[in-house]
Amino acid sequence: MQEITIISMIFTAALVLICLFLVLAPFFSWNSYLNFATKGQDSVSNKEVLLSTLNELEFEYKMDKISHADYKNLKKQYESQVVSIMKDEEEQMSTQTVDKDLMAEIESEIEATMKSYKNKKGERK
Template sequence: MHDISILSIIFTAALALICLFLIVAPFFKWDTFIQLSSKDQDIAATKEALLTTLNEIEFEYKMDKISHADYKNLKRQYEIEVAKIMKEEDQFVDTSVDKDLMAEVEKEIEEQMKNYAKKKGEGK
């Protein structure tokens, strides 16, 4: 009878640990492949804020709340800022993309296009 109580304690402890793991596991990120750095998130947030501001400026201009000169100046300023951010994003994408992988993908696309052209030519 003493053996049954020790076995039940071990089983209960194991069950409790499994339940604890299942409860706590969603709070941790297990996928390390898809992680955005805080800089990337800041750039995306800034870009979104600038684009929202551009929309608001256009809306205010259409509602005749700001003059045409002010609208053009503000729009130009914000468009320049958005362009700078887009260049930063492009540089990040260019450096993060594996060149060999892109070459392989382009090669596969060309092969598929050739196969499609052959099949289309045979169907005529």
């Protein structure tokens, strides 16, 4: 009988600890782990989210839902985040090398297509 009591007490203690963890976990900050895990990923989606947030912020300000001081502070904060993402994207683009011969060939093909389109359009008139 005592074996059942000990096993039930261990099981109950484990169940209580699991419940406590699940209840208290949201109160602790996991931002440092999340930032490390997603750094360099989804910068485009982050930028889109920030830009849509800026639009919503401006809409709420125009609807007089937030004060001018709050609007200025939040707008400045979100804009600085967007700027940092754009700088990171620019640095990544500058490190990538572009084949200049390939780009020249593509541009010449585009120009030739545009000229043929204009010639066909001129013949129809």
